[in-house]
Amino acid sequence: MTASAIREDWLAAAVGRLPDNGLRAVRERALAQFAKHGLPDKTMEDWRYTSLQPVVELSNAWLSSAADLLLTPSSRPEDPVKQSEDGAISRAIDAHWLRFLNGRLLNGTSPDPASFRIGSPGPEVRELLIDDGLSSLNAALLHDAVHITVPGGVTVSRPVGLLLANDAAGHDSVGMSRILLEVGPGAELDVIENHLTRSAAPSFAGVVIELRLARAARVRFLRLQECGDAQILTSRLQVSVGQDASLRYTSIDLGGALVRNEVVADLSFPGSDVQVNGLYLATGTQHIDNHIRIDHRVGPARSRTAFRGILHDRSRCVFNSKAIVHKGADGTDAAQSNHNLLLSDKAEIDTKPELEIYADDVKCAHGATVGQLDEAALFYLRSRGIDVDAASRLLTRAFAASVLGEVPVAAAAGYVAGRIDQRLDLVVRE
Amino acid sequence: MTAMLEIRDLHTTIGDTTILDGLSLTVGSGEVHAIMGPNGSGKSTLAQVIAGHESHVVTAGTVTFFGRNLLELSPEERAREGIFLGFQYPVEIPGVNNAYLLKAAVNARRRHMAQPEIDAFEFLKLAREKMALLDMDPGFLNRGVNEGFSGGEKKRNEILQMAMLEPRLAILDETDSGLDIDALKAVAKGVNAMCSPDRAIVLVTHYQRLLNYIEPDHVHVLQKGRIVRSGDKTLALELEQRGYEWIREVVNG
Numbered sequence: 210m211t212a213s214a215i216r217e218d219w220l221a222a223a224v225g226r227l228p229d230n231g232l233r234a235v236r237e238r239a240l241a242q243f244a245k246h247g248l249p250d251k252t253m254e255d256w257r258y259t260s261l262q263p264v265v266e267l268s269n270a271w272l273s274s275a276a277d278l279l280l281t282p283s284s285r286p287e288d289p290v291k292q293s294e295d296g297a298i299s300r301a302i303d304a305h306w307l308r309f310l311n312g313r314l315l316n317g318t319s320p321d322p323a324s325f326r327i328g329s330p331g332p333e334v335r336e337l338l339i340d341d342g343l344s345s346l347n348a349a350l351l352h353d354a355v356h357i358t359v360p361g362g363v364t365v366s367r368p369v370g371l372l373l374a375n376d377a378a379g380h381d382s383v384g385m386s387r388i389l390l391e392v393g394p395g396a397e398l399d400v401i402e403n404h405l406t407r408s409a410a411p412s413f414a415g416v417v418i419e420l421r422l423a424r425a426a427r428v429r430f431l432r433l434q435e436c437g438d439a440q441i442l443t444s445r446l447q448v449s450v451g452q453d454a455s456l457r458y459t460s461i462d463l464g465g466a467l468v469r470n471e472v473v474a475d476l477s478f479p480g481s482d483v484q485v486n487g488l489y490l491a492t493g494t495q496h497i498d499n500h501i502r503i504d505h506r507v508g509p510a511r512s513r514t515a516f517r518g519i520l521h522d523r524s525r526c527v528f529n530s531k532a533i534v535h536k537g538a539d540g541t542d543a544a545q546s547n548h549n550l551l552l553s554d555k556a557e558i559d560t561k562p563e564l565e566i567y568a569d570d571v572k573c574a575h576g577a578t579v580g581q582l583d584e585a586a587l588f589y590l591r592s593r594g595i596d597v598d599a600a601s602r603l604l605t606r607a608f609a610a611s612v613l614g615e616v617p618v619a620a621a622a623g624y625v626a627g628r629i630d631q632r633l634d635l636v637v638r639e
Numbered sequence: 640m641t642a643m644l645e646i647r648d649l650h651t652t653i654g655d656t657t658i659l660d661g662l663s664l665t666v667g668s669g670e671v672h673a674i675m676g677p678n679g680s681g682k683s684t685l686a687q688v689i690a691g692h693e694s695h696v697v698t699a700g701t702v703t704f705f706g707r708n709l710l711e712l713s714p715e716e717r718a719r720e721g722i723f724l725g726f727q728y729p730v731e732i733p734g735v736n737n738a739y740l741l742k743a744a745v746n747a748r749r750r751h752m753a754q755p756e757i758d759a760f761e762f763l764k765l766a767r768e769k770m771a772l773l774d775m776d777p778g779f780l781n782r783g784v785n786e787g788f789s790g791g792e793k794k795r796n797e798i799l800q801m802a803m804l805e806p807r808l809a810i811l812d813e814t815d816s817g818l819d820i821d822a823l824k825a826v827a828k829g830v831n832a833m834c835s836p837d838r839a840i841v842l843v844t845h846y847q848r849l850l851n852y853i854e855p856d857h858v859h860v861l862q863k864g865r866i867v868r869s870g871d872k873t874l875a876l877e878l879e880q881r882g883y884e885w886i887r888e889v890v891n892g
Contacts, residue, residue, distance in 0.1 A: 583730075585730050586730045586732050588692055588693075588714060589726065589729070589730040589732070589784075590732070590735075590740070591691075591713065591714040591715045591718070592690050592691070592714050592715075592717075592718055592723075592724050592726075593718055593740060593743075593744035593747070593800065593804070594715050594718035594719045594743075594744045594747030594748050594751070594804075595715060595740075595743055595744065595747060596713075596715045596747075597713070597715065599743075600715075603735055604732070604735070606734065606735075607732060607733060607734025607735045607783075608734065609734075610733075610734035611733065611734060
């Protein structure tokens with residue numbers, strides 16, 4: 210039992226005040242589901258190490274005081290990237306940038322409708338994924354749901370960038386985003402999901418991205434999370450992978466106070482190939498939790514999950530990946546790994562790569578390590594005249610570098626490397 | 640005149656075990672020494688203690704380098720002073736570029752000697768020159784440090800680092816172990832090219848084989864943490880013929 214919960218009467222009142230833009234029915238359904246699920250708590254296996262109590266407190270404060278101020282259209286804020294340096298990524302990386310502020314899409318037209326379209330919620334909105342407390346809360350408080358479609362056979366030349374900014378300054382401390390991405394048969398798309406924060410006040414963002422890959426679609430997906438010190442973020446990527454379709458995904462967590470990232474991939478067709486990689490850097494009292502679930506429902510299909518973490522100070526990280534090879538999914542090839550570098554004896558990692566296998570003919574592997582800097586490597590570098598601090602930084606960077614070699618969106622690789630370096634400088638110096 | 644390296648009555652422990660047990664050795668500029676001995680006699684420990692490995696505790700004795708107390712210096716300070724250890728087991732460091740390490744190492748030493756840093760062009764030219772001498776593919780520069788290198792490639796890489804760093808004292812720990820004859824010749828060629836009146840080379844080796852290619856001025860036999868016999872290169876040949884058992888008998892009377 211949680212100590213406290215989100216006040217459902219306040220939530221219902223807020224939902225009632227949201228604009229009637231075709232999402233009303235789905236919000237009502239979500240509200241009913243939320244009443245059923247509630248937010249997950251530590252009694253649930255998938256939430257043993259991560260408490261959403263800060264979400265409850267922040268949400269209740271917002272619902273009780275400020276919700277009515279910001280749920281009116283007049284509070285629609287200005288473009289987040291025009292005046293602020295958080296537009297750095299949109300200047301550095303040539304992409305079709307879609308700008309969201311507190312869950313609201315600010316520029317809703319596609320610059321290139323032949324290669325991809327941006328729609329307002331259509332009939333498919335009724336099918337929005339609502340299957341647990343967080344996805345219910347997300348759907349209940351949605352202003353918009355954004356539907357991006359790539360027609361079959363199209364290779365989108367520039368990446369589609371999702372710039373998801375949060376700004377708590379205008380009492381807008383809670384914001385929900387929902388994005389549906391449908392990639393047609395044989396189409397190719399690069400996606401960049403960037404999370405950032407514009408204000409120092411505590412805020413909570415909930416993001417759900419539903420990605421559907423049709424037959425032989427290929428998607429390269431980069432998630433770069435650079436939230437501020439006081440932001441709570443829950444993000445989820447739900448992927449259905451079509452026959453012979455492939456996903457190359459890399460997640461990079463650099464910021465945030467409390468972050469939970471979930472990737473759920475459903476492999477229901479043969480020939481699918483999914484790679485889910487990640488890197489998390491944490492310091493101070495940051496809490497970063499990555500949960501990956503891959504359902505192999507048929508074979509042959511392949512999945513790879515490889516995450517690395519660097520933890521400093523009193524930070525705490527959680528890694529859990531589960532590959533479930535369902536009955537009959539013969540020819541599955543699944544591997545998972547998680548390696549962690551602890552730079553402080555007060556940092557903590559809870560890691561669990563898991564396999565559940567109900568099929569006979571499978572190839573599966575998993576493993577996790579937790580360690581400090583390699584003393585032998587440190588001495589080797591020092592014996593070449595590199596001072597101990599520089600040698601430590603070099604080895605820490607080297608540890609992260611294996612993920613950098615795999616950044617799936619080529620246009621973003623240099624930018625990402627620079628951001629990781631900047632963050633590492635901060636993390637390692639402390 | 641002050642000797643380059645002066646070790647007097649050195650005692651060291653690792654954990655509760657005594658390894659070096661009253662070792663004394665003097666090495667002068669321009670000399671090539673070979674330290675031989677059976678497994679477990681303390682050869683590698685001696686090499687590591689000179690380089691500053693912190694797992695060894697010096698319990699008694701002194702080590703000076705041109706009169707300066709070496710034991711108070713960190714490993715990186717020793718390297719910048721011109722001490723080089725060629726590792727018996729060079730460490731693989733994926734993600735750290737071989738060229739980057741080489742350049743950083745060269746510049747650390749140059750800064751220490753108040754010399755200007757090496758520029759990229761000069762660095763590449765020098766590295767390629769040294770690699771040609773060692774029969775190394777220049778592609779090795781762009782790989783991770785020792786990452787996926789064969790045994791022979793790792794040892795050549797050690798010699799390359801030595802050649803780039805131009806140390807005053809090079810200690811090569813079992814540089815010959817695990818090498819085929821071609822690699823051994825390449826390594827020996829690299830070492831011989833380094834011989835100079837300003838430099839001393841200490842070869843730590845179990846077998847005499849390397850000494851067919853690099854001729855030592857002095858040969859020392861280490862046993863149970865101390866030097867039990869010193870001589871010229873003929874001592875190595877005698878050891879090869881008669882085995883370490885012979886030394887044990889001679890020493891124990």
